[in-house]
Amino acid sequence: MLDTLKQDWLGNVRGDLLAGLVVALALIPEAIAFSIIAGVDPKVGLYASFCIAVVIAFTGGRPGMISAATGAMALLMITLVKEHGLEYLLAATVLTGVLQILAGYLKLGSLMRFVSRSVVTGFVNALAILIFMAQLPELTGVTWHVYAMTAGGLGIIYGFPWLPVVGRLIPSPLVCILALTAVALLLGLDIRTVGDMGDLPDTLPVFLWPDVPLTLETLSIIFPYAAALAVVGLLESMMTATIIDDLTDTESDKNRECKGQGIANIGSGLLGGMAGCAMIGQSVINVKSGGRGRLSCFTAGLLLLIMVVFLDDWISQIPMAALVAVMIMVSIGTFSWDSLRNLKSHPLSSSIVMVSTVVVVVSTHNLALGVLVGVLLAALFFANKISRFMLIQSADESDGHRIYTVFGQVFFATADGFIAGFDFKEALERVTIDVTGAHFWDITSVSALDKVVIKFRREGADVEVIGMNTASATIVDRFGVHDKPDASDPLLGGH
Amino acid sequence: MHTIIACIDGSASTGAISLAGAWASQRLEQPLTLLHALEKPPAPPAADLSGTIGLGSREQLLEELTALDERREKVALEHGKHLLQAAETTAREAGAANVTQRQRHGDLVGTLADLEADTRLVILGRQGEDHAAEAHAIGSHLESIVRRIHRPILVTLQAFRPPRSFMIAFDGSATAQKALNSVAGSPLLAGLPCHLVSVGPLSEEQQRQVTRAHTALMEADFQVTVATLEGEVQGALNRYHREQQVDLMVMGAWGHSRIRQFFVGSNTTRMLSQAEMTLLLLR
Numbered sequence: 067m068l069d070t071l072k073q074d075w076l077g078n079v080r081g082d083l084l085a086g087l088v089v090a091l092a093l094i095p096e097a098i099a100f101s102i103i104a105g106v107d108p109k110v111g112l113y114a115s116f117c118i119a120v121v122i123a124f125t126g127g128r129p130g131m132i133s134a135a136t137g138a139m140a141l142l143m144i145t146l147v148k149e150h151g152l153e154y155l156l157a158a159t160v161l162t163g164v165l166q167i168l169a170g171y172l173k174l175g176s177l178m179r180f181v182s183r184s185v186v187t188g189f190v191n192a193l194a195i196l197i198f199m200a201q202l203p204e205l206t207g208v209t210w211h212v213y214a215m216t217a218g219g220l221g222i223i224y225g226f227p228w229l230p231v232v233g234r235l236i237p238s239p240l241v242c243i244l245a246l247t248a249v250a251l252l253l254g255l256d257i258r259t260v261g262d263m264g265d266l267p268d269t270l271p272v273f274l275w276p277d278v279p280l281t282l283e284t285l286s287i288i289f290p291y292a293a294a295l296a297v298v299g300l301l302e303s304m305m306t307a308t309i310i311d312d313l314t315d316t317e318s319d320k321n322r323e324c325k326g327q328g329i330a331n332i333g334s335g336l337l338g339g340m341a342g343c344a345m346i347g348q349s350v351i352n353v354k355s356g357g358r359g360r361l362s363c364f365t366a367g368l369l370l371l372i373m374v375v376f377l378d379d380w381i382s383q384i385p386m387a388a389l390v391a392v393m394i395m396v397s398i399g400t401f402s403w404d405s406l407r408n409l410k411s412h413p414l415s416s417s418i419v420m421v422s423t424v425v426v427v428v429s430t431h432n433l434a435l436g437v438l439v440g441v442l443l444a445a446l447f448f449a450n451k452i453s454r455f456m457l458i459q460s461a462d463e464s465d466g467h468r469i470y471t472v473f474g475q476v477f478f479a480t481a482d483g484f485i486a487g488f489d490f491k492e493a494l495e496r497v498t499i500d501v502t503g504a505h506f507w508d509i510t511s512v513s514a515l516d517k518v519v520i521k522f523r524r525e526g527a528d529v530e531v532i533g534m535n536t537a538s539a540t541i542v543d544r545f546g547v548h549d550k551p552d553a554s555d556p557l558l559g560g561h
Numbered sequence: 562m563h564t565i566i567a568c569i570d571g572s573a574s575t576g577a578i579s580l581a582g583a584w585a586s587q588r589l590e591q592p593l594t595l596l597h598a599l600e601k602p603p604a605p606p607a608a609d610l611s612g613t614i615g616l617g618s619r620e621q622l623l624e625e626l627t628a629l630d631e632r633r634e635k636v637a638l639e640h641g642k643h644l645l646q647a648a649e650t651t652a653r654e655a656g657a658a659n660v661t662q663r664q665r666h667g668d669l670v671g672t673l674a675d676l677e678a679d680t681r682l683v684i685l686g687r688q689g690e691d692h693a694a695e696a697h698a699i700g701s702h703l704e705s706i707v708r709r710i711h712r713p714i715l716v717t718l719q720a721f722r723p724p725r726s727f728m729i730a731f732d733g734s735a736t737a738q739k740a741l742n743s744v745a746g747s748p749l750l751a752g753l754p755c756h757l758v759s760v761g762p763l764s765e766e767q768q769r770q771v772t773r774a775h776t777a778l779m780e781a782d783f784q785v786t787v788a789t790l791e792g793e794v795q796g797a798l799n800r801y802h803r804e805q806q807v808d809l810m811v812m813g814a815w816g817h818s819r820i821r822q823f824f825v826g827s828n829t830t831r832m833l834s835q836a837e838m839t840l841l842l843l844r
Contacts, residue, residue: 078603088612227611237612313623315630316601350619353626355610358603399614 074129078358085357086365089132089348091240093119093370094381095392096348097135098260103200104140104340105147106155107264111135112374113271114159114339119367121330122344123360127322128307130314130358132348132366133330137197138302139295139341141431146291154288156276159335161285161292162299163328169300170325178304178320184416185440186305187405188423190346192436193302194401195428201390201397204258211255212387219246219391239392246388247380260389261382268378270371271337296328297434299343303327306344313353347396415447453479456504458487466495477507481514488518494527502533509545516546563681564594564661568669569648571640574686577721579648581684581839583655584723585715588749591681592659595648597641598669602633638664669702673710682749684715687833703833707814707842713743714814716833716840724808724839728756729778730798730832733770736813740843741774744811745781749841755783756807760790760797795835802838814842 093115101111115134122133147155169175205212219242226238250257260266278284307318323344331341352362374381409417419440427436456474463469476484499518506512515531522529567582569575579595586593645662652660665672673683685703707714727750731737744750755778759771771787778785786805790797798810814829833840 081603084610088610092612223613224615227609227613234609234611237610239612309619313619313626315626347614350614350622351612354614354618354622355612395613395615398616399618402619403617404620 074360076359076361078356079361081356082359082361083365085352085355086362087369088237088355089352089357089362089366090369090373091237092348092351092392092396093132093134093366094374095239095243095384095389096137096345096396097370098263098381099200099389099393100135100137100140101340102263103137104143104155106143106152106340107266108260109265109267110152110155110338110340111140112267112339112370113337114334114342116367116371116374117271117334117337117339118330118342119363119370121333122326123364123367125322125326125329126360126363127319127324127326128310128344129318129360130349130353130362131303131306131310131318131323131344132352132357132363133303133327133342133344134348134367135334135340135342136299136302136345137200138193138298138433139343141196141200141433142291142294142298143340146288150287153277154284155340156274156335156338157278157284158288158291158295159339159341160276160332161288162295162341163330163332163335165292165296166300166328166331167325168328169296170321170323170328173321174300175304175320175324178308180441180445181301181305181437182416182419182441182444184412184419185423185437185444186308187402188420188440189301189305189427189433189437190400190402191405191420192424192427192433193346194397195424196431196433197393197400198397199428201393204386204390209257211257212385215246215249215257215385215387216390216394218249219243219388220394222246223391223395239395242391243384243388246391247384250385251383255385258386259382260384260386263386266378266382267371267374270375271339273336274338276335294432294434295341298432299327299331299341300324301433301437302346303344306346306349309346310349310353313350314358347400350399415451416444419444419447449477449479453477453483456480456483458484460487460489466493467498468492468494468496469498469500471500471502472504474503475505475507476511476514478510481510484511484514485518488522490521490525494522494525497522497527497529499529499531500533501531501538502535504538505535506538506541508541512541512545564592564679565589565682565684566594566596566673566676566680567648567652567684568673568686569595569597569641569644570669570686571644572686572688573719574688574717575644575648576651577717577719578684578686579651580655580721580723581715581717582648582660583652583657584721585682585684585749586652586657586659588751589681590748592661593652593657595645595652595660595662596672596676597645597662597664598672599634599637599641599664599666600668601666602637670705670709673706677710677712680710680712682713682715683710684717687716687718704830707829707833707844711844713844714842716836716842718837718839721839722808724750724753726754726756726805726807727809727811727841728758728798728801728805728807729774730810730812731757731759731771731774733759733767734813736844738770738774738813740811740813741777743843745777745783750809750811751782753783754786756786756788756801756805758788758790758798758801760792760794762791763789795831798832799835799837807838809839809841810836811841811843814844 097111097115098108101108118133143155146158222242222245223238226241227233303323304320307320307323311318327343405420422443423436423440426439427433452475456476459471461469470488519529565582565585567578569578582593641664649660649662729741757775775785775787790801
């Protein structure tokens, strides 16, 4: 235990500290941008990012993953903030945390196995599109200066790393922010700055119970939001954890991560922050910068707060165009470009799942709905594929005896095909149905078998079912009627 | 089938570990497994702190990290095979008949824990590769292995010769009592002259325990010398070892609570780092 703890924290001190610094610098613009999406003061997102990053460093199940205030969560809070105000958001954040801890104890992290690769890709792409779309208000109805600065900012972000030596030592988003701020100040441009968007933190966060009446009415207001936040937060965290697992070739504890996210959100709500979760883009930046342990997320959170509290006068001077440039970078980096190339080579069904997930999310701004649609579609496609694995062969024995042999999966999607596989018009004395190679999965398939047996019986044939395997037998035993002594034909009784 | 696991890592103790493995394998009449754990190396220092992600960054990063791991692991795998081969040769020359090699991915502690059920005895060097230069450093894994693995552990220094006599560090505690019982019941040290050593001053109760221990060992056909030393524990034990030419010391590992070990350390930890002879730690 102690050994793992030491390894998680101190296994990679230099790499973690450096990566933490790089991440902190990128977290500041993101936290501000996401606060603006949610419609709250930048300090709400900044306090949230600090608190979540620091708490999750201790409580998370995936070292090396960065959690903070996120766009996916911010998008879900907009109406709550608009209609009820900040205090209700804080209360909803605390409740989100409670729900996530509950999910951790109920081991819901393992439900992630039902979320297929295509849904994950769709989620990631939708998230990237949403982050990009959230920048559009900053780019509409503004002077050409803003466009020029945004373009210049992107140029710096992607061009600076190509410089020899310094290019790979200094985070280019930082260079972009510094350069654009300097330009705006020197030229005295009248463009929107971070300071125009609301309060920045000037003190350390203080512990405050959200100022809402503790009534059922409050609960009925915040619960739907908290539930959606909890689901989306866990989804993004689990997906990010999987991505980091792959990148670092290590394992993570998903259920611990669920609980950790919950604790972090409760902490965030009580310190005046909004709900957050793991961040795909930042986590990739962290790993890329050499971060592997818990220390990097902790460092990122702590440095973020220190920088924000001490440099708040400077931060308020940052032009929004610089933030927009950084956020466009995050959205480009989050988008899975491979998935576009794979559209051609992947099976049509998985492409449909991926694209539907994206479309639903982008049209509803709710990642949870998109994932739900994606998972349902994927399940339907799977049921359809599996239903092709059913086959009935029939062999004629002498003396009006016929043997039907059933292979494959019999369930709701194949039940009709199963019934259609028998010829009831043929006059037979004896019918044997051999189901050795078949599996009956649900009550639809059981009643289909019942129907077949009873139909044959009504045609005057003796029916024998052989080779029920144990698993099939269980479900047939529980729900079937044909083998019970008093079963004349209840199913077809009304005909 | 229970086996003796000798952990090889290419440090200066490798030869000693193979010899100790051969010796234990013959004494216990159990097969010897030479184990090389391919530990995941620490993350490479990042060459890129640009903090940017762009088109296909994630895929590219995965590609890069995979290529890096692949190169490193291939070399490590090959290196480990050579180490194991050399260790097997040493062990066979020293008389071990049934020797197998095993290479597993993952850290040593976890690997040993996975194999624990089939393990009779674990043999480790005091320092691994990483600490070769520091005289009394104990290897990064040693402590966690001793805490985690509930099997006897033989800790060798950089040289090993089959023990001709051994001593039991006895303090009357429950762990020491258990250690004593397992020595009495095991063929590993059977027939070797035994020194039952305590560091005084002893209370009357402790005195009685020593007497009982003496009787127990005599009943197990050991030829026992009883000694009570004065002074600071490690120094006294090391002095005794030098005077009496004892080759191996048996001790119960970690008598008191984990919390206390964490804050104040323990005799076991100090003994691990200061001992001048092979140690047999019993849980």
